[in-house]
Amino acid sequence: MKKFLYIILLASISLVFIRCEDMKDWSDPVDDVPPGKISNPMVENLNGAAQITYSLPSDNDILGVKAVFFLNENEAPREAFSSAFRDTIDLDGFPDTNERIVKLITVDKSKNESEPVEVVVNPLTPAVHLIRESLSVNETFGGLYVTWENPYKEDIGISLFMEDSTGTMVHNYTYFTNVAEQGYSFRGLENTPTRFQIQIRDNWDRYSDPLDTVMTPIYEEYISSKDQYGQLIILQYAHSDGTAEYRGDVPRWAQHTSQDWPDMFDGNIGNMFNTGNQGNPLSQYTKNPADELKMMFPVYFIMDMGRSCKFSRIKFWQWSTRTLAGAAPKHFQLWATNEEPQTVNFSTPILESLAYWTSWPEVGGYDGWTEKWDLIADCWNIPASGQTDPLLISADDVAWAKANGFEHEIFPEFTNKTYRYI
Structure with missing residues (x-):
């Protein structure tokens, strides 16, 4: 028995040595021969x-x-x-x-x-110097509005410096971007004449010549939704006279007790205005049951601000449980006018009226009302990452949107005009 085990053991050891000797050397050979030139x-x-x-x-x-x-x-x-x-x-x-x-x-x-x-x-002119040629700045509410063109889509930083009481130029903030054409508002600045410098830099620490200017940021304040008596000023226009259905306004009345109109302006981002849990079916306007499953987009509603206002920006918050998901608005436009919206003639067929007030193909909509209104903002609710594919929205994107909301600039040419209806 012992002899048999001894023979097997020797055979096993021999097999191990044989396998090791057969193992291929996969390492690259080393030499001292220089390679050929390119x-x-x-x-x-x-x-x-x-x-x-x-x-x-x-x-x-x-x-x-x-x-x-x-x-x-x-x-x-x-x-x-x-x-x-x-x-x-x-x-x-x-x-x-x-x-x-x-x-x-x-x-x-x-x-x-x-x-x-x-x-x-022979390198061509660095992009920061070419972008500098398109750099411009204007006063805006609470700050400066800076625009530039970056057709090269270079990763750049737009830096703002401001003079302090000792005459020293102090860095305020740097905004980083690689978008081809963009504007940015530096906020939180006092309504006093101040010397500013705006400079462009890139990832290689190349700097443009600074744009040097003296400007006075426009005084800015929050537009309150209530008067001094606590009464809501901003109302959903025309719902009280029953013309909302003729205008295509989303038929959600201010007296709803849950997620109603005032919740949109109460300063609590946990509350919200809900345009309707069942969507926006055409049947709500035509009263035709056959139109119940035809969901209408875009959704319209008119706001009466209760007084004439100058607008600088709009801050938009999505529902916290539907942020960047579900039916959370991704794109909306802000139109404005000072003239009271065109009176609805109840003798006019409702489909004809809807055609004027909407762009819905089902009613032949052509948005005729836009001829008398100004488009003052075109707003896309996109996270800081720039991600637009809903399937690729990350937890960080959602966290950012919940913490910061979405801020949209009013087009500069309209910031010094007053409007009552939007």
Whole structure:
């Protein structure tokens, strides 16, 4: 028995040694032979950057290509790397349009380097300087409204500096973006003449020349929904006279006891105005049961502000349990007028009236009323991440929307005009 076990043990040990001896060495061979050089380099000069394409050598152990160059004369050299799976290398961060020499070096898996191939690049004007040419600023309520054009969609920061009592320019805030065309309002500024500077920067610490100006932000205050007696001023126009159905206004009356009209303006973001749990069926207007399943969009309602107001911005909050989901509004427009909305003639067929007041195809809607109103804001409720696909909205997006709401600017050309109806 012992002899039998001994034989089996020897056989097992021999098998282990045999298998180890047969194991393949998968590591890359190491040598000290430099790889071949790249060939056929071609340069495309870009704004503050350059892209170089080339042909790789035929060596079978190429790791990639390294570029060595200087952004500035008195700085250490910079390096960029592109793997052997590409025939292009991207260089960025050039602060000016001066000519530069770039050395392209092939690197193999043994870290051997080829002889360098020199190419000349002539970067175009960095985008921050071109964006600066479109930069403009105007006073707005409680601050400054800055606009710019960024067709390159560069990652940039728009920085505001303001002069303090000692004459020092102090950083106030930097707004980061890569949108092609945009405006931003710097808020929380006093209604006093102040020297400001607006400057653009990018990820490579390239700075534009500052826009230097003296401006007086317009005094801003919250438009209260109630008068000094606590009575609601902002009303849903025309519901009291029964013309809402003729105008296509969502038929939800102010005297509803749950999620009613005043809840939209009570300052409590936990409360809300609900346009109706059953949607907005056409049958609510035509009284035709056959129209019950035809849900109408867009939803309309007219607000009487109770007095003429100048508008600077609107802050919008979605229902906390439906934020960026369900029927939470994603897009809405704000129209305004000072003239009392056109009187409804009850002798006019309701479908004819609805055609004038809506864009609903089912009634031949053509939004005729817009000829007498001003479009003062076009509002998209999009989180700070810029995500627009509802299937990709993240928990962070929802948390951001709940904490911050959505702020929309009134178009600058209308901020100094007064309106009563929106």
